[in-house]
Amino acid sequence: MKPSLRRPRSPIVIALLLSLTLVIGLFMGWLSGSVISKDKAFRSLTRKIFQEEVSGSMLTLHYSLAYPEKKHISRPSPTLGTISDDTSATYQKYEQYLRKLKDFTPSGLTRQNQITRDMLLLYYQTQLSARDYTLLDEPLSPSLGIQAQLPVLLAEYAFYDDQDIADYLNLLTSVKPYFQSILAYERRRSDAGYFMSNATLNRILEQCSTFIKDPQNNYMLDVFARKLKDYGRFSEKEQAKLNERHKEILLTSVIPAYQELMTGLNELKNTGTSSRGLSHFKGGKEYYRYLLQSQTGSYLSVEKIQQRLTSQLAEDMHTVQQMLKEQPSLLRKLTNGAEIKDFEPASALQYLNQHMQKDFPALDTTDYEIRYVHKSMEDFLSPAFYLTPPLDTGRPNVIYINRAGSRSNLELFTTLSHEGFPGHLYQTVFFGKTQPDDIRYLITSGGYVEGWATYVESYGYQYAASLLSDKAAADITTLMWKNRSINLCIYSLLDTGIHYQGWNQAAAAKFLNAFGIQDEKVIAEIYQYIVETPGNYLKYYLGYLNFLDLKTSQQKKLGDSFDLREFHRQVLEIGPVQFPVLAKYMQPAADSSS
Template sequence: MSKKRIALILSSLLGIFLISACILWHCSQSEDKRFEAFLSSFFCQELSGNSLTLHYTLKDPSAYGLEDVPPSLGSFSSDSTEYGLSLENTIKRVSSFDRSRLSSENQLTYDVLLDYLNTSLKGAPYLLYNEPLTPLTGIQSQLPILLSEYPFYDRQDVDSYLALLSCIPDYFNELLVFEQKKSDAGFFMSSSCLDSILEECQTFLSLGDNCYLYDTFQERLKTLNLSDSDRKAYIKAHQKVMEASVFPAFHLLEENLPALKGSDHESGGLCHLPGGKDYYQTLVLSETGSGRTIPELKELTVRQMNEDLLAIQDIYASMPENPSVSSDLLKGQGYSFEESNPAAILAGLEQKLSDNFPAPPDVSIQIKYVQESMEENLSPAFYMIPPVDHSSENVIYINRGHMPDDLTLFTTLAHEGYPGHLYQTTYYASLDPDPVRSLLNYGGYTEGWATYSEMISYYYAPLPKETATLLQKNSSLILGLYALADIGIHFEGWALTDTVAFFQSYGITDVATIRDIYELIVADPANYLKYYIGYTEFLDLKRDAVSLWGEAFSQKRFHQEILELGPASFDLLREYML
């Protein structure tokens, strides 16, 4: 065969190859566009049913085609069949896309969304097992805070805010209907939980004219260019809606919830309910993002606790030769640092990221304090997640009533700020992921990362290394005890006496304190697990990364891969990283 003939054949084959490549590229582009159009539609559909969530998710909804969304705080569904069918339809829609023709970024979104939907589907039969009213973290405590921080970007936001306040009575009425259905099914909250909820409602109502919603409303009005007459008109309208809707709505809860008392399951954990163990396993999967069984999670917890105990024992053994471990530490004395200003602490923590974490984006941070009257009924601190299209402005709330010393403040700011929630959220936002990822709640990832960050921060604090190690291991150990108690109460059926015996075996003997822990765990199952299991899953993932990557392993690489993948289940993180 002549060289010319061979050249012609090769030229033809190359042409065919290029045509095929172009067709494949076009199909890939087409599939990406179809998938992204679906994601956009799904994102808008999910947000359109709750204008409070919408406002917190997007600063400019019109840029996403969301305009004139009716004011709504969402709804409470108990129809498991309808909810399950809706999820199945969405799963079929997602699965209809050819994953192999999607870009790598869209493949990740595809995998995470499908994982999230399938996990939600497992929980569909258990809608009545859910409890929207829990001490500290329930609607009754979180809604006022969300309303107090509702941003005003323009006058329309003020109008929307006032309309939302008017929706609260109907929203609470629907909540009471849901609680009545729980009561009829025998799933109502425990008496101790109910007492806590009622106390929180009473605390809010007792604020009256001193309610922080009045002050924050006027402060937010100052950010707008309003005439004096308009500002006064808005203040008057706000006063009216507070008196006509907000306070009566909380009275509604306070007056009607006690009527359901006595219909609860006073036996404690979820395992005493019909199908309670199965529900708990499903709930733990959803809360932690870990695909391990409950016995496997217990094994993971015990292994980490044993490591912590051994480290503590080694430090205690070294005490006679190690003057850096003071007797004050062992007595539980509080710590005072030279720097106790929260903004300065955050700035210092941010500077410490450079060696082991990718550089954080440039954002602003505002520190706010929980009103003194609400300190007892709110968490020690919390980070307000900014809109996905405006992540540059961030707020951290500090509850001074839960800050006994400077070390607590330091580690709390690490949890909420750097390298915790604020850093993880703003870093991921800086990568411009698909907005739909912001709707997918992976508590094990986000709270696990924040707990992991908190543990690291002990070594950033101005403490001797041995002291930092002892305090960190002790903090980890206590969280492990809570995790085992959660499993014991809700999966193994521990009563209060069993829980007291368990904690006493670890030297915690105050029965009143143990009772409080028991009641918190009964009221909010799997809550502690998302912190501790998320944390231990990251540690386990790091062990495997060290083993697999060998000399290529570095702290910065490990952290960067986690942060760039974004919130997801630990099975998916392992699949992508290892």
């Protein structure tokens, strides 16, 4: 054993060390009893909110959790529930949530919990602002209404275990009472002077007719049989029996429910007014402001939003004019259509994942797959979409591609940047790796989610340039993005004009004429779509502009030290929140770096 060469400590040093140990012990005790316990209590509250909110609907629960029992959440009755204009119980619950959330002071919580608290406070405050305008909410519309979306939600209903199949079949039997509650609600809207126009009604009836026109060969029969076969746990005989039961329910419950809905809506024909925006209804402007806040996550006034849209429109149009002035041949190339040769969606996603890493933080290996929309569903679904996986599995990460319609390879490539990398799939997986509170999966911000996917489309166009065999490829793709930006901006401005300023179709036509849109049928279709889907374009485009403005702000503050990948990392780690919350939690990092 070697002798020690260290000198013995003096009594004073030992005393100081003992004092320091005591202080550290007291501090750790305070930390454990104060900060940690507050975080634990906060997480307990958000867990309770999540459990209450997610279990309120069988569809919500199923699309959120593959195995709810593992989180000690009981499955609710497998029904679609009912729709009512009496939402007093819901708003009382929101007020209760707010009171409990306000009991927690931000300083006593971790940064992640502070973000969750701020997001939830703003979310429930926004929801409460609509409590006086419940009859202005329209559950039916030709494209985004529940009668159009329900078959898709049911068709995509995943089978993780036998109970899911039983729940699915029970959900089908509840379509009729669910639609009956919608009819009762629409009658109350009619009595209050809020019923839809005949133009909208006819489009809904046409959509319903398309779904039920051939009951014996309805696409849901084919989709169910395919899912049952892929499930792989039943014999052919058992599958045949389940398929027969499914067909029986479809023919005796679902199809009649749509027929009854159509009959009831027809009885309300002529009780609505001509197609018009929300501002023409009592409380319409106030409700539109609520819609913008809840859908876009932006809390600017409508006037400020219009100013921001107008300035971006002027900037993009000036850029396009300058580019065409300097290179007149670009217009011909754009008109003829740029194309990517030897295109495959799988290789395009791989290419995007690789090339985005100079601008976006890399992910660990991400499992994903491409599926093609079943032929029987092609007419009902968008060109491509990402299906968010349940939060407890995080998979499968699936991008569906619809082969119907004619799109260029370049259009599909940029669509894949929106849905895949660095769009929805990438953003979802990246945020999931931060292990957020479960409530963050359930309550998000549509403006953040769709705004992010629109924002990264501009990068998708950049990445596409190297795949084009043209010396002016970068200018061509820039011009294409600017053209898309201009179109989205025009429709967003039109949305505010129709729903806030009360533009009729003639006023909308005058506005569109100024941008060279002259075709009366096209104008009528644009006008009608925006009347039926207030705020929808703004969710994408205003969301995009918020990311653009946030990036510009950070660049000004950080100057030469601004790092694009670091900016994107912060945005992604904060996750889907309203834009005031996002800006607030980007601020400390910017200040500490300046």
